[in-house]
Amino acid sequence: AVVSTQSTGDEAHQHDPAERGREFSLYTRIDLNTLTCLNESTEGTGAGVFKPWEERSDRTKLVESDADEELLFNFSFTGSVKLKGIIVIGGGEDSSPAHLKVFKNSSPMTFDDAGRCADQEFDLQDDKDGVLEYQTRVAKFNNCESLTLYFDRNFGADETRIYYIGLRGEFSEAQKRGVVLCNYESAPQLKDHKTDTKDYNFHGVS
16 A cells, blocks of 8 residues: 655644645545545535635545445546645544555445555544544645545444545636636545545644
């Protein structure tokens, strides 16, 4: 498995809330017609965790795993993305995801497919407020047209709960008169399995 290097919280930065919201707006670039979440207890709830930064603390929208602790999200973007960071807010009380495997341009995947080596893995912490950002290897996640997020384990609960998945990066959309580049930091959509991460660079955000 590909594991990223860990860093301490020394990289903490203060961000203006409005700026942070713009940074994590990649969720608006997800093609909802392609979004699936495997092992969600209630159909369609996985998509709800990809929401605006300002709604990250909204506990009315969540996805909970069904048969076990795994959740697997598959989705495509409406253009090309350079993924730079991921934020995950879990349910606490041992139900938060503990590990995440990220696959680029391999969607849709099944749980069996997700057993292979990922493009990057993260050991997750129980982050109830979305203050930790897991930084991707940007060179690896350039020209990303689809993502698979596989949460394969939690901190010990029977089910995994996720309230928010945020995605930060750059989005480019081909248009008739050229390519328009925009910076976004967005919230990802949930639809699938477990979470266990090894390899994260994170910094605190406000």
